[in-house]
Amino acid sequence: xxxxxxxxxxxxxxxxxxxxxxxxxxxxxxxxxxxxxxxxxxxxxxxxxxxxxxxxxxxxxxxxxxxxxxxxxxxxxxxxxxxxxxxxxxxxxxxxxxxxxxxxxxxxxxxxxxxxxxxxxxxxxxxxxxxxxxxxxxxxxxxxxxxxxxxxxxxxxxxxxxxxxxxxxxxxxxxxxxxxxxxxxxxxxxxxxxxxxxxxxxxxxxxxxxxxxxxxxxxxxxxxxxxxxxxxxxxxxxxxxxxxxxxxxxxxxxxxxxxxxxxxxxxxxxxxxxxxxxxxxxxxxxxxxxxxxxxxxxxx
Amino acid sequence: xxxxxxxxxxxxxxxxxxxxxxxxxxxxxxxxxxxxxxxxxxxxxxxxxxxxxxxxxxxxxxxxxxxxxxxxxxxxxxxxxxxxxxxxxxxxxxxxxxxxxxxxxxxxxxxxxxxxxxxxxxxxxxxxxxxxxxxxxxxxxxxxxxxxxxxxxxxxxxxxxxxxxxxxxxxxxxxxxxxxxxxxxxxxxxxxxxxxxxxxxxxxxxxxxxxxxxxxxxxxxxxxxxxxxxxxxxxxxxxxxxxxxxxxxxxxxxxxxxxxxxxxxxxxxxxxxxxxxxxxxxxxxxxxxxxxxxxxxxxxxxxxxxxxxxxxxxxxxxxxxxxxxxxxxxxxxxxxxxxxxxxxxxxxxxxxxxxxxxxxxxxxxxxxxxxxxxxxxxxxxxxx
Numbered sequence: 243x244x245x246x247x248x249x250x251x252x253x254x255x256x257x258x259x260x261x262x263x264x265x266x267x268x269x270x271x272x273x274x275x276x277x278x279x280x281x282x283x284x285x286x287x288x289x290x291x292x293x294x295x296x297x298x299x300x301x302x303x304x305x306x307x308x309x310x311x312x313x314x315x316x317x318x319x320x321x322x323x324x325x326x327x328x329x330x331x332x333x334x335x336x337x338x339x340x341x342x343x344x345x346x347x348x349x350x351x352x353x354x355x356x357x358x359x360x361x362x363x364x365x366x367x368x369x370x371x372x373x374x375x376x377x378x379x380x381x382x383x384x385x386x387x388x389x390x391x392x393x394x395x396x397x398x399x400x401x402x403x404x405x406x407x408x409x410x411x412x413x414x415x416x417x418x419x420x421x422x423x424x425x426x427x428x429x430x431x432x433x434x435x436x437x438x439x440x441x442x443x444x445x446x447x448x449x450x451x452x453x454x455x456x457x458x459x460x461x462x463x464x465x466x467x468x469x470x471x472x473x474x475x476x477x478x479x480x481x482x483x484x485x486x487x488x489x490x491x492x493x494x495x496x497x498x499x500x501x502x503x504x505x506x507x508x509x510x511x512x513x514x515x516x517x518x519x520x521x522x523x524x525x526x527x528x529x530x531x532x533x534x535x536x537x538x539x540x541x542x
Numbered sequence: 543x544x545x546x547x548x549x550x551x552x553x554x555x556x557x558x559x560x561x562x563x564x565x566x567x568x569x570x571x572x573x574x575x576x577x578x579x580x581x582x583x584x585x586x587x588x589x590x591x592x593x594x595x596x597x598x599x600x601x602x603x604x605x606x607x608x609x610x611x612x613x614x615x616x617x618x619x620x621x622x623x624x625x626x627x628x629x630x631x632x633x634x635x636x637x638x639x640x641x642x643x644x645x646x647x648x649x650x651x652x653x654x655x656x657x658x659x660x661x662x663x664x665x666x667x668x669x670x671x672x673x674x675x676x677x678x679x680x681x682x683x684x685x686x687x688x689x690x691x692x693x694x695x696x697x698x699x700x701x702x703x704x705x706x707x708x709x710x711x712x713x714x715x716x717x718x719x720x721x722x723x724x725x726x727x728x729x730x731x732x733x734x735x736x737x738x739x740x741x742x743x744x745x746x747x748x749x750x751x752x753x754x755x756x757x758x759x760x761x762x763x764x765x766x767x768x769x770x771x772x773x774x775x776x777x778x779x780x781x782x783x784x785x786x787x788x789x790x791x792x793x794x795x796x797x798x799x800x801x802x803x804x805x806x807x808x809x810x811x812x813x814x815x816x817x818x819x820x821x822x823x824x825x826x827x828x829x830x831x832x833x834x835x836x837x838x839x840x841x842x843x844x845x846x847x848x849x850x851x852x853x854x855x856x857x858x859x860x861x862x863x864x865x866x867x868x869x870x871x872x873x874x875x876x877x878x879x880x881x882x883x884x885x886x887x888x889x890x891x892x893x894x895x896x897x898x899x900x901x902x903x904x905x906x907x908x909x910x911x912x913x914x915x916x917x918x919x920x921x922x923x924x925x926x
């Protein structure tokens with residue numbers, strides 16, 4: 243399938259291994275990525291706290307660019323925060339024709355216009371709803387047997403439920419568990435899996451921020467996880483890049499590898515940890531690398 | 543409307559029991575009750591109390607979702623016991639047993655009863671929850687524009703049940719955080735044109751390290767609220783009025799952080815992560831990194847940055863110069879900024895007030911927050 247692909251900023255900045263692994267995984271899943279390289283940052287919720295109309299207009303621009311991609315079935319993102327921030331703006335734009343016209347007037351200078359009803363799905367949602375877990379299961383080359391994976395969603399992709407289309411039919415807040423299971427892994431449930439990583443307050447209240455990250459990593463460790471997986475690069479920054487500082491704040495050694503969603507999928511589809519950029523993490527995913535070589539060893 | 547009669551069914555409740563005075567640890571207690579499926583979890587608990595164990599502790603009064611007394615956690619989710627149907631609760635229960643616990647972030651007095659005074663009410667009092675208006679009283683009533691009152695009705699819908707406090711993730715690690723309920727209450731007065739101390743309130747709530755900038759933006763309170771008060775949304779409105787309109791620069795880097803991200807995206811089209819930290823601490827310009835506050839922070843973050851560079855997690859070129867969208871697109875983004883920011887007042891759409899197009903006969907003009915203004919009535923042809 244062909245998608246208008248919004249990688250977000252952080253996946254091309256401070257977590258380049260995310261964008262890179264998505265590019266590796268897409269062809270294996272028969273996803274054609276048409277990158278929205280002209281689009282702007284979603285504002286990560288912060289522009290909306292500065293000026294709501296500005297955030298709505300900037301995202302309407304991205305949506306309009308996505309709607310121009312010929313043959314694309316939908317827009318796809320790889321960031322929980324982009325999903326949440328964009329869904330919030332889209333909710334307002336779709337709710338009120340008058341407001342939409344008002345925003346489109348600003349976009350008209352560039353010859354763009356957003357039409358109500360764009361489908362914007364995170365890679366996680368696309369995997370479950372468009373590709374389907376049964377099909378994915380059949381594509382697995384290296385089942386994640388005995389790999390204990392803890393899901394970490396990121397707030398923006400699980401709340402609020404109405405805005406994100408989470409209900410008894412679309413249990414999007416349980417997709418990570420189902421996905422890990424479909425890839426052959428063992429799901430590790432722990433207290434923090436749908437909680438906040440702390441990233442939004444890292445510059446305002448560093449201690450509380452790192453305490454949040456450290457607490458969830460510690461809970462996952464206590465639940466015996468080998469690694470975490472997250473669809474959110476901002477969570478990755480706080481959980482992986484800041485992990486050494488989080489260790490100091492919570493006063494315990496953590497050493498918990500955190501994988502990006504496409505990395506975990508890629509691993510199951512037979513790609514090697516290195517080509518998925520796992521050597522670029524601050525916390526080296528030793529347990530995952532060891533596991534992958536052990537699996538290869540067992541197969542040989 | 544005629545309701546189809548459904549016969550009583552059996553439901554099993556698993557209640558979290560705890561009596562701090564007993565010295566015993568908390569434990570789970572199961573009771574099977576029989577009621578029509580549309581009856582509430584509260585009625586189920588009361589039946590268990592009447593039939594099996596009179597010592598079960600639960601606070602309740604109106605039984606109609608208006609007094610806010612019976613806030614609990616049902617299957618781990620916050621809610622009012624009187625406002626949750628038994629069949630609905632069972633459908634969401636992990637093993638078919640409805641689990642009821644006391645709310646979080648507040649000490650338990652007994653079983654499902656928590657100490658609201660020690661946390662919730664203390665925090666509400668913290669925000670001076672009454673009108674501050676010392677001026678001469680008008681001879682007749684205050685005449686307040688309708689839009690202004692409609693704007694604050696959302697926060698007035700709060701029934702003080704504490705569900706948002708119970709679930710607040712900032713409070714979980716930082717118990718002093720003023721929190722969602724109290725800050726939503728603060729907006730009720732900041733948004734009221736009769737209040738004379740709007741700016742003083744905003745300075746107070748911005749400067750307090752436990753104030754509006756301590757919210758982690760996790761949407762827990764938005765999800766928890768049984769009355770759609772949208773506490774986090776109200777906190778963001780307080781930030782907009784404090785930062786964008788009143789230009790209050792706080793000691794917590796809150797306003798600088800917001801200005802930094804807004805400016806960087808205007809300049810690059812994308813987020814320039816490496817500039818975020820020094821500017822948030824030191825001031826929103828390239829020179830921010832040379833400010834003593836930024837220097838101290840950068841120094842403490844140096845090991846993190848170096849580790850990231852060594853691991854090639856961060857591309858040094860991007861760390862130095864950021865990444866940009868093509869020039870033509872950057873110009874378009876700048877034009878959007880110029881147009882939107884040059885408006886005499888901010889536009890803000892509140893869906894709580896306007897509703898959704900399909901819900902109303904005619905699209906209604908939106909309203910208003912703080913200094914914001916409604917969307918103009920006459921816009922050019924709708925795209926819909």
